[in-house]
Amino acid sequence: MSRPKSIVIFGGARGIGAAVARRFAASDFRVYIADVLETEGNALVRELGEDRASFTICDVARADDISAVFDLAVAESGGIDVVFNNVGIARYGEVDRLDLEDWELTLRVNLTAQFLSCKRAVAEMKKTGGGVIINTASILGHASQKTTAAYAASKAGVMALTRTVAIDHAKDNIRCVSISPGTIDTPLVQIAAQTFEGRDPQDLRREWADHHPLRRLGRPQEVAETVFFLASEGAAFITGSDILIDGGIRSELYAEKPGEPAQ
Ligand SMILES: NC(=O)c1ccc[n+]([C@@H]2O[C@H](COP(=O)([O-])OP(=O)(O)OC[C@H]3O[C@@H](n4cnc5c(N)ncnc54)[C@H](O)[C@@H]3O)[C@@H](O)[C@H]2O)c1
Incomplete structure (x- = not known):
């Protein structure tokens, strides 16, 4: 067997x-x-x-x-x-x-x-x-x-x-x-978002998500x-x-700001 x-x-x-x-x-x-x-x-x-x-x-x-x-x-x-x-x-x-x-x-x-x-x-x-x-x-x-x-x-x-x-x-x-x-949405990232003084953790996670061309955090x-x-x-x-499992972040040299139209 x-x-x-x-x-x-x-x-x-x-x-x-x-x-x-x-x-x-x-x-x-x-x-x-x-x-x-x-x-x-x-x-x-x-x-x-x-x-x-x-x-x-x-x-x-x-x-x-x-x-x-x-x-x-x-x-x-x-x-x-x-x-x-x-x-x-x-x-x-x-x-x-x-x-x-x-x-x-x-x-x-x-x-x-x-x-x-x-x-x-x-x-x-x-x-x-x-x-x-x-x-x-x-x-x-x-x-x-x-x-x-x-x-x-x-x-x-x-x-x-x-x-x-x-x-x-x-x-x-x-x-x-x-x-x-x-950036993957795990306890590591959730805890990191809570440790930035004066920043709302939800806003921060949104910001990190926006750095990725796919505009979201990855899932475990x-x-x-x-x-x-x-x-x-x-x-x-x-x-x-x-x-790479990175929502495209490695591929982009200058990230457009959220809300900007894609060129
Ligand atoms: N989450 C992300 O955005 C991200 C991005 C890139 C790379 N990574 C890498 O992915 C891996 C997992 O990350 P995650 O986000 O799931 O983190 P996490 O902190 O949620 O999980 C990591 C696990 O490792 C354990 N650990 C920590 N120190 C240890 C030690 N000395 N001995 C044994 N276990 C220990 C923790 O208890 C935890 O269960 C890490 O290598 C991290 O560097 C994570």
């Missing part, structure tokens, strides 16, 4: 990661959710069913925590088909004000953790004949915004890591792809559909690429 398909999701308790967990659970994957948010993670497992999903508390800044998630998935499912490295944090500041600690934490959580996860994923996937690794980068890995030096550098690093894993392990039947979302489910496709046989010739 063939073993059930499995996916490990780092940063799967809410937002994009939770949408990906729902999408894969709906397609009979066994879903291993790893996150620092215990309440949200356990609630998601109850929603998906304990026969479909499990939650492990995991801080990706700790190598041992990452290993423990792989250990569980391999012991239960006999191998791992898909790994989604999705944890991302942001620390803001112009470089002369950005603390070294914030820089190092951002690189550790956003980039080094993906390296550690890729390292173990490749080792496990080699044993079972292959698999797919999907890493979350960002539109900010392509073009920057003020005060995002640490985040932008980490996300550009994710794309470089992805390309190299892809070419090193094509021979092992392992594909590695990154995704670069534009839309990212999940792309991730599901990238993990599927339909994407068998895609590796090393970064896939």
